[in-house]
Amino acid sequence: MVDQVLPEGVTAAQFEQALQEFRRILGREFVLAGLDETVSYRKVMIAVPEMDMAPSGALLPQTVEQIQSILKVCNQYRIAVWTISTGKNFGYGSAAPATRGQMVLDLRRMNKIIEVDPVLGTALVEPGVTYRQLRDYLDERGYKFWIDVPSPSAIVGPVGNTLERGVGYTPYGDHFMMSCGMEVVLADGQVLRTGMGGVSGSGSWQCFKWGYGPYLDGIFTQSNFGVVTKLGFWLMPAPPLFKPFAVRYANTSDLSRIVETLRPLRIAGLVPGGGIIQSPLYEIAMSNRRHDIYDGPGAIPADIIAREAKKLGLSMWNLYAGIYGGTEEQLTANWNILHAAFKASGGIIELEEDMSPVARKLFQRPKELMRGGLTLEEFSMYNFRGGGGSMWFAPVAPAKGEEATRQTAMASEILHKYSFDYVCGWVVGWRELHHIIDLLFDRSDPQEMQRAYQCFDELVTTFAKAGYGIYRTNTAFMNKVAETFGPAQRDINRRIKRALDPNGILAPGKSGIHI
Amino acid sequence: MPLRQSLLVAVTVACAVAGQARAQSAGQWHGPEDTYEKICRYCHDTGVGPALKGRRLQPAYITTTVRAGRNGMPAFRPSEISNSELLALGQWLERAASAGKP
Numbered sequence: 001m002v003d004q005v006l007p008e009g010v011t012a013a014q015f016e017q018a019l020q021e022f023r024r025i026l027g028r029e030f031v032l033a034g035l036d037e038t039v040s041y042r043k044v045m046i047a048v049p050e051m052d053m054a055p056s057g058a059l060l061p062q063t064v065e066q067i068q069s070i071l072k073v074c075n076q077y078r079i080a081v082w083t084i085s086t087g088k089n090f091g092y093g094s095a096a097p098a099t100r101g102q103m104v105l106d107l108r109r110m111n112k113i114i115e116v117d118p119v120l121g122t123a124l125v126e127p128g129v130t131y132r133q134l135r136d137y138l139d140e141r142g143y144k145f146w147i148d149v150p151s152p153s154a155i156v157g158p159v160g161n162t163l164e165r166g167v168g169y170t171p172y173g174d175h176f177m178m179s180c181g182m183e184v185v186l187a188d189g190q191v192l193r194t195g196m197g198g199v200s201g202s203g204s205w206q207c208f209k210w211g212y213g214p215y216l217d218g219i220f221t222q223s224n225f226g227v228v229t230k231l232g233f234w235l236m237p238a239p240p241l242f243k244p245f246a247v248r249y250a251n252t253s254d255l256s257r258i259v260e261t262l263r264p265l266r267i268a269g270l271v272p273g274g275g276i277i278q279s280p281l282y283e284i285a286m287s288n289r290r291h292d293i294y295d296g297p298g299a300i301p302a303d304i305i306a307r308e309a310k311k312l313g314l315s316m317w318n319l320y321a322g323i324y325g326g327t328e329e330q331l332t333a334n335w336n337i338l339h340a341a342f343k344a345s346g347g348i349i350e351l352e353e354d355m356s357p358v359a360r361k362l363f364q365r366p367k368e369l370m371r372g373g374l375t376l377e378e379f380s381m382y383n384f385r386g387g388g389g390s391m392w393f394a395p396v397a398p399a400k401g402e403e404a405t406r407q408t409a410m411a412s413e414i415l416h417k418y419s420f421d422y423v424c425g426w427v428v429g430w431r432e433l434h435h436i437i438d439l440l441f442d443r444s445d446p447q448e449m450q451r452a453y454q455c456f457d458e459l460v461t462t463f464a465k466a467g468y469g470i471y472r473t474n475t476a477f478m479n480k481v482a483e484t485f486g487p488a489q490r491d492i493n494r495r496i497k498r499a500l501d502p503n504g505i506l507a508p509g510k511s512g513i514h515i
Numbered sequence: 516m517p518l519r520q521s522l523l524v525a526v527t528v529a530c531a532v533a534g535q536a537r538a539q540s541a542g543q544w545h546g547p548e549d550t551y552e553k554i555c556r557y558c559h560d561t562g563v564g565p566a567l568k569g570r571r572l573q574p575a576y577i578t579t580t581v582r583a584g585r586n587g588m589p590a591f592r593p594s595e596i597s598n599s600e601l602l603a604l605g606q607w608l609e610r611a612a613s614a615g616k617p
Contacts (some may be wrong), residue, residue, distance in 0.1 A: 032593065040582050040583070041590075042590075045587075060594045106592060106594045108595055109594050136553075153557075154554070375557065375561075376557040376561070376563060377561055377563060380563040443586075
């Protein structure tokens with residue numbers, strides 16, 4: 001095995017020279033190169049061999065000025081950098097670049113919480129800040145705000161998740177929607193502050209998103225047009241009252257009526273947070289080893305899923321949502337509306353105290369997430385099949401019952417064809433659903449890995465043919481998913497890329513964008 | 516991919532030694548207990564990952580697993596926890612008493 005992966009088109013001698021330059025900028029200890037030093041950057045969960053995405057090294061800056069100097073060297077030597085912040089991105093590619101031989105630009109050391117305005121409820125942070133760090137910062141100062149986290153919560157951070165357009169579970173769950181103002185280092189070293197950040201001395205950078213002229217923040221999300229070094233976002237004032245609940249539905253075919261019931265409540269703001277509609281296998285997978293409940297061929301049969309669901313106090317669909325209020329009176333008024341609607345739809349409504357001990361234990365996870373709490377218990381799901389393989393397939397559906405039903409049928413059929421299980425949660429947006437499916441597989445079995453790759457490929461193809469796009473994908477499928485959004489989008493992304501980064505040094509292949 | 520354990524021990528005098536990961540995290544941890552509380556325990560005290568305390572696990576084993584990851588466990592990079600912090604974590608874990616069953 002080679003002990004070093006060279007950047008594409010760069011000789012060993014040139015690479016060594018570039019490394020010297022990087023060491024001069026960052027200090028020796030913050031430039032990693034060779035396979036030993038970059039082992040942490042190769043660990044992936046997706047269905048491709050690690051070496052296909054092996055980086056040449058990693059650069060660990062702590063300041064904007066260092067990033068500017070790094071990019072100068074990258075332009076000189078035509079060395080590409082793949083930017084990460086907290087670098088977890090489970091099941092989407094982890095910290096590894098989309099193509100072999102890029103250097104990881106690891107911003108984890110830039111971990112300053114620059115400002116929290118307790119009056120306006122705004123924050124400005126660097127990419128290495130974690131949600132745990134932010135939570136502690138707010139608590140230490142007695143600031144009564146919630147944060148909104150994605151499932152890996154404590155160990156990941158708001159900048160990376162927002163730039164990937166990730167979602168959480170409180171009313172502030174659409175992270176990019178709640179973002180406000182960015183600082184971006186462009187490939188030529190220029191530093192851009194978006195929106196009101198362009199006005200000298202402005203105090204409005206974190207409180208007015210749109211600024212003046214074209215709104216640019218979007219082009220720096222899921223993209224490779226710049227290196228985001230600061231991000232502003234809004235914090236939700238901690239509500240005095242929070243009432244989380246579950247609604248359980250007995251039949252798989254009930255999905256349509258769940259969505260039809262929930263949509264008007266969500267659009268009207270009566271269910272203000274995301275809410276999750278989960279297939280029972282989601283929590284069965286968190287609670288079991290697969291071989292303990294099923295050892296036969298193919299996907300787990302429906303009767304076994306039903307049997308195991310029952311043991312855990314789950315039904316065939318389990319909706320978790322919450323309402324938030326300032327006063328009991330307000331909460332009760334909202335609750336009465338929701339209660340009547342869910343009852344009329346045939347759901348069994350459960351508060352925590354109504355649940356069996358085992359169901360109550362499982363309920364702690366969505367309950368925590370719906371108030372921005374830090375829990376990683378979802379990831380016991382990775383023990384279900386074992387072997388550390390995970391790829392999230394995440395198509396978007398209009399929030400209509402028949403659309404959700406159709407997607408569930410399509411996804412189940414394809415997954416089952418490849419002998420994988422349909423492990424799904426629907427995250428409920430304002431007018432759409434994020435259909436989040438975890439394709440779990442044993443990465444230590446080369447044949448199973450191959451099968452997982454083929455399965456994911458077919459999912460992307462089939463869903464696109466049916467008119468369903470995907471909100472976010474892993475590094476192995478970025479080109480393919482970009483194709484599904486059509487030639488005009490690929491073309492404009494390429495034209496912007498060529499204008500802003502003519503040498504293509506920033507994260508080639510990110511979201512399928514190349515120069 | 517085994518890390519070079521022997522060199523990790525010498526991390527404080529490592530400046531002159533080429534070819535090892537020496538990177539420092541940004542000084543956010545106040546000792547191994549703090550790291551464990553803010554990162555490890557979310558999985559290892561909850562049954563998501565195996566319990567680590569009370570098993571006299573070797574610091575070298577902790578270092579290798581943390582850096583490379585294993586199955587569902589992600590890798591943690593030198594930018595998140597420096598080699599010296601990771602070694603201290605391993606030594607602390609080796610001595611830590613069992614927390615009991617989650």
